[in-house]
Amino acid sequence: MKGVGMGTRLNDWCNLLHNHSSRRFGKHASVSLVLMLGLWAGGCTLNATQPQANSGSEAEATAANQPVDEQQDEQPLILTTFTVIADMAQNVAGDKAVVRSIVKPGFEIHGYEPTPSDLATAQQADLILDNGLNLERWADRFYNSLPRVPRVTLSEGVQPVAISEDAYQGKPNPHAWMSPQNALIYVENIRKALTELDPANAETYQANAETYSQQIKAIDQKLRNAIAAVPPEKRYMVSCEGAFSYLARDYGLKEVYLWAVNSEQQATPRQVERVINTVKTNQIPAVFCESTVNNEAQKQVAQATGAKFGGVFYVDSLSPDGTAPTYLKLLEHNVTTLIQGLQGS
Numbered sequence: 001m002k003g004v005g006m007g008t009r010l011n012d013w014c015n016l017l018h019n020h021s022s023r024r025f026g027k028h029a030s031v032s033l034v035l036m037l038g039l040w041a042g043g044c045t046l047n048a049t050q051p052q053a054n055s056g057s058e059a060e061a062t063a064a065n066q067p068v069d070e071q072q073d074e075q076p077l078i079l080t081t082f083t084v085i086a087d088m089a090q091n092v093a094g095d096k097a098v099v100r101s102i103v104k105p106g107f108e109i110h111g112y113e114p115t116p117s118d119l120a121t122a123q124q125a126d127l128i129l130d131n132g133l134n135l136e137r138w139a140d141r142f143y144n145s146l147p148r149v150p151r152v153t154l155s156e157g158v159q160p161v162a163i164s165e166d167a168y169q170g171k172p173n174p175h176a177w178m179s180p181q182n183a184l185i186y187v188e189n190i191r192k193a194l195t196e197l198d199p200a201n202a203e204t205y206q207a208n209a210e211t212y213s214q215q216i217k218a219i220d221q222k223l224r225n226a227i228a229a230v231p232p233e234k235r236y237m238v239s240c241e242g243a244f245s246y247l248a249r250d251y252g253l254k255e256v257y258l259w260a261v262n263s264e265q266q267a268t269p270r271q272v273e274r275v276i277n278t279v280k281t282n283q284i285p286a287v288f289c290e291s292t293v294n295n296e297a298q299k300q301v302a303q304a305t306g307a308k309f310g311g312v313f314y315v316d317s318l319s320p321d322g323t324a325p326t327y328l329k330l331l332e333h334n335v336t337t338l339i340q341g342l343q344g345s
Contacts, residue, residue: 076198079125081136082109083318084177085154085186087327089129091212092190096201105320108292109135110262114142125149127197129190133160135174152193154186161245166260174261175315179246180220180331187213219328223335227251234342236282238275238307240267240289240298243315247334256284258297262316267297279305286310286341291324292317310341 076097080086086101093099102118103109122128123146130136132153143151160172176182191209195202227235235253237244242257256278258267279287279301286308289295295312302309313334314324324330 076126076194077124078194079122079128081128081130081139082316084316084327084330085129085131085190087318088154088177088183088186088212089190089194092187092205092208093194094204094208096198096204097194103317105318106292107317108262109316110137112136112138114138118142119145122146122149127152127193129154129193131155131174131177133158133172133174133176150197152189154189155182156189157185158182161249163242163245163260168260173242173245175243176246177327178244178315178331179250180216180223181250182246183216183327184213187216215328219331223331224251226335226339227253230339230342234285236284236342237338238279238284238287238298238301239313240293240295241315243290243313258301262290262293272297272300275301276304279307285344286338288313288337288341290315291319308341308344311337313337 078089078093078097078099080089080099080101082103083101083105086099089097090099100121102114102122103112119142122142125146126149128143128146128149128151130139130151130153132155155174155176158176160176163169163171163173177186187209191205194205198205232252235251236256237248237253238256240258241262242255242260244253244255244257247253248255256275258271258275275287275298278284284305284307287298287302287305288310289298289312291312291314295309299309301307314330315334318324318326318330324333
């Protein structure tokens with residue numbers, strides 16, 4: 001998504017205006033979207049015989065964000081900012097609502113650039129669920145175009161952990177969902193939001209939330225038992241991004257990372273040197289990286305220290321394959337990968 005030029009973006013808006021002006025919108029669409037797109041497109045000339053092509057990644061996102069089909073037209077459309085909370089919301093909603101994520105599996109959320117089709121989908125939404133804690137740095141501008149769509153921040157009620165270094169020092173670490181204990185707060189906030197939106201199905205949302213919360217508690221206990229089997233002096237979690245502060249706090253892990261929050265830049269020599277020294281001093285057997293960022297710097301750490309590169313963790317995105325397709329599988333995969341790395345298996 002990064003690096004899309006203004007010309008490409010303008011062409012996308014022109015195409016979207018043409019496509020939507022030639023057909024009837026669904027139940028949630030409004031004339032305001034057409035007017036807004038027309039104003040944005042400005043002097044664009046709509047020519048049905050010469051459509052502009054999307055770039056590859058943007059075309060994929062556009063296809064994934066098509067309006068809700070007619071069979072789902074009467075159900076509430078719940079839009080989430082990224083895939084992890086979409087999975088949580090779907091577990092609570094069950095078959096009573098349609099849940100979609102703006103950021104698709106495998107995409108990095110911090111610097112995401114919403115597409116015209118993201119905005120078109122959001123215009124149809126009954127509710128938007130986001131994480132907050134400065135995770136969706138692009139969201140304020142996006143929300144300015146959605147004054148009539150209510151939204152709920154799921155981290156409300158979480159006790160934030162502050163980032164301890166770099167440019168974000170003192171700000172809340174946004175990855176609160178990585179703690180199963182915090183996930184229970186997310187689930188309750190989802191239940192409340194869906195109940196307020198759709199009180200007729202309040203009992204279903206309550207039952208689904210209780211069932212899902214029990215599953216989260218069960219995986220929490222399973223992970224605690226697994227980590228407890230690792231000697232305390234070996235409980236290091238070395239990652240690229242400092243995304244595991246809440247998990248480290250809950251499970252008694254020592255967190256080491258290259259950078260505090262994902263950015264488009266590579267790790268600096270100073271960051272790499274700091275982690276190399278920590279890994280050497282503490283004889284940490286394995287280092288890891290996240291699925292949505294470049295892992296070359298962490299492999300450099302492994303090479304310089306003799307540690308094993310133990311694999312990837314999933315944090316900001318569910319996997320597009322079967323590795324971490326749900327939030328619970330994501331947690332289980334991360335801890336299994338961590339323990340296998342620390343045990344040298």
